[in-house]
Amino acid sequence: MNDLRELYQEVILDHGRKPRNFGALPDANREAHGHNPLCGDKLDVRLKVKDGIVEDVKFEGAGCAISVASASLMTEVLIGKTEAEAGALFEKFHALITGEADVTLEQLEDLDKLAVFSGVRDYPLRVKCATLGWHTMHAALENNGEMVVTE
Amino acid sequence: MNTESPIIRPAGLDIARIRADFPILSLPSNGKRLVFLDTAASAQKPRQVIDAESHVYEAEYANIHRGVYDLSQRATVAYDKARTKVRKFINAASDREIVFVRNATEGVNLVAQTWGRKNLKQGDQIILSEMEHHANIVPWQMLREETGLELVVIPITDAGELVWEAYEKAFTSKTKLVAMTQVSNALGTITPMAEIIKVAHAHGVPVLVDGCQAVPHMPVDVQALDADFYVFSGHKLYGPTGVGVLYAKAKILEAMPPYQGGGDMISSVTFAKTTYADIPQRFEAGTPNIAGTIALGAAIDYIESFDRQALLAHEHALLEYATERLQALNTVTIYGTAPEKAAVISFAIKGVHPHDVGTILDFEGIAVRAGHHCAQPVMDRFGVPATTRASFGIYNDFDDVDALIGGIAKVQEIFG
Numbered sequence A: 001m002n003d004l005r006e007l008y009q010e011v012i013l014d015h016g017r018k019p020r021n022f023g024a025l026p027d028a029n030r031e032a033h034g035h036n037p038l039c040g041d042k043l044d045v046r047l048k049v050k051d052g053i054v055e056d057v058k059f060e061g062a063g064c065a066i067s068v069a070s071a072s073l074m075t076e077v078l079i080g081k082t083e084a085e086a087g088a089l090f091e092k093f094h095a096l097i098t099g100e101a102d103v104t105l106e107q108l109e110d111l112d113k114l115a116v117f118s119g120v121r122d123y124p125l126r127v128k129c130a131t132l133g134w135h136t137m138h139a140a141l142e143n144n145g146e147m148v149v150t151e
Numbered sequence B: 001m002n003t004e005s006p007i008i009r010p011a012g013l014d015i016a017r018i019r020a021d022f023p024i025l026s027l028p029s030n031g032k033r034l035v036f037l038d039t040a041a042s043a044q045k046p047r048q049v050i051d052a053e054s055h056v057y058e059a060e061y062a063n064i065h066r067g068v069y070d071l072s073q074r075a076t077v078a079y080d081k082a083r084t085k086v087r088k089f090i091n092a093a094s095d096r097e098i099v100f101v102r103n104a105t106e107g108v109n110l111v112a113q114t115w116g117r118k119n120l121k122q123g124d125q126i127i128l129s130e131m132e133h134h135a136n137i138v139p140w141q142m143l144r145e146e147t148g149l150e151l152v153v154i155p156i157t158d159a160g161e162l163v164w165e166a167y168e169k170a171f172t173s174k175t176k177l178v179a180m181t182q183v184s185n186a187l188g189t190i191t192p193m194a195e196i197i198k199v200a201h202a203h204g205v206p207v208l209v210d211g212c213q214a215v216p217h218m219p220v221d222v223q224a225l226d227a228d229f230y231v232f233s234g235h236k237l238y239g240p241t242g243v244g245v246l247y248a249k250a251k252i253l254e255a256m257p258p259y260q261g262g263g264d265m266i267s268s269v270t271f272a273k274t275t276y277a278d279i280p281q282r283f284e285a286g287t288p289n290i291a292g293t294i295a296l297g298a299a300i301d302y303i304e305s306f307d308r309q310a311l312l313a314h315e316h317a318l319l320e321y322a323t324e325r326l327q328a329l330n331t332v333t334i335y336g337t338a339p340e341k342a343a344v345i346s347f348a349i350k351g352v353h354p355h356d357v358g359t360i361l362d363f364e365g366i367a368v369r370a371g372h373h374c375a376q377p378v379m380d381r382f383g384v385p386a387t388t389r390a391s392f393g394i395y396n397d398f399d400d401v402d403a404l405i406g407g408i409a410k411v412q413e414i415f416g
Ligand SMILES: Cc1ncc(COP(=O)(O)O)c(C=O)c1O
Pocket: B040, B041, B103, B104, B105, B106, B133, B135, B136, B181, B183, B184, B185, B210, B212, B213, B233, B235, B374
């Protein structure tokens, strides 16, 4: 990457500044707390799951532009998905960000929104920022109430 | 550019020449000139240190204190010489008071696990400050788990100075140790260590000084300070990783039980009974970092080849220049504004997380630290999750500050 703008795309800056679905979710039935001790980022993710469908999701906390924007965009794509779909998305996003598998944009299907984060893979230290919200969401679905620590 | 700021270099210091001693500084970073502003985390190494370490392996290497053959003797002599260099460097009374450890962290742990375990019991108190590095907090907490001792934490002011009255009043009949930093790595504050020790000694309490950030910055005299324990790491002193120093007064070391057991720390071993070696070997079990220790000696030679007052004055001039330029930006808040500071500046840019600042500066070839600096209580004290920290070493110059200010403009352009 030779342009900082590829990392800090407008969408990321916008979601970092004005995160969507940010705040409390009183009728949540799943939650987890994410923490990145390296940089001090802390995000709580809460979901309302009914009949296997993510009806609502919100997050709260503080972090860098990348972690906040990633959690914000995550909430937008998750609403209405089944738990299984949410889990599969987590896997795909993770693969996209870490560059572990060659995830193409087509494979992200309607999730091309998330492709704005593909620039993160060139910054290994920032991968944890981009995945903190996702790890926390995944933990909330798998083990309600868990404390997730990414390092 | 603030052209009004007088740029005064102390006489006799040629920063360009110093820079040329550090091979890494001539390599580009992200295609740009490397502007290294993270010396407080670890300093870069001059050619003299790198060569000293490779010279050991190329010409002088064997295990020490063992062989009678020439190579082993030469390695032993070089290793012991490094101990003498360290002793002179901090003006300890005797080589016997210098214990080589892996780093400052191990130095603190050694004191906690030997002196601490032997001398501290339930209800005893250790005085720390709110600005300690985790290395001077966690070993005492671990000992607290074992013994039930108490940690008494002296708060710091908004400027990042020790609240002196709180310190003076903290002593009780249960106070057994003061463990405090001489320079805060997160804020840059230089603590009044001589006075801190004076007060503690008036109460009959020994003091452990975390000298990690002090030793690279200013001349240290452990006898003038009357420090009981003093720890630092070689890697922050332009030396290699993997070697650090614990200084302790001989009479304290002599009464301390051993740390780890093994070779080199014994005088005789039978299965019935082992007698331990004299100090400092008693605390240096097993084969040490031979080449690294010798290279630490070379780092000390290197530092001492300069007029240290001139280095100090130069670093101070950089600090003042950087502080002034950062303060001129109304989006920047500096954490740590004590009148006595080492060349460390922690700051925040309004509305931008330090991690994002760090990434954008990196893109400009500028290396700064973004995070909690292993001093989370300091971050909590100022109500921030993290800060961006620029710290200066002997190879930094005013153009590095200008680069930082330019990098911050870039941050503001992107996040504006
Ligand atoms: C003030 C202070 N104390 C202790 C340490 C620990 O040093 P090391 O990691 O070399 O053991 C550091 C290093 O960051 C420090 O700045």
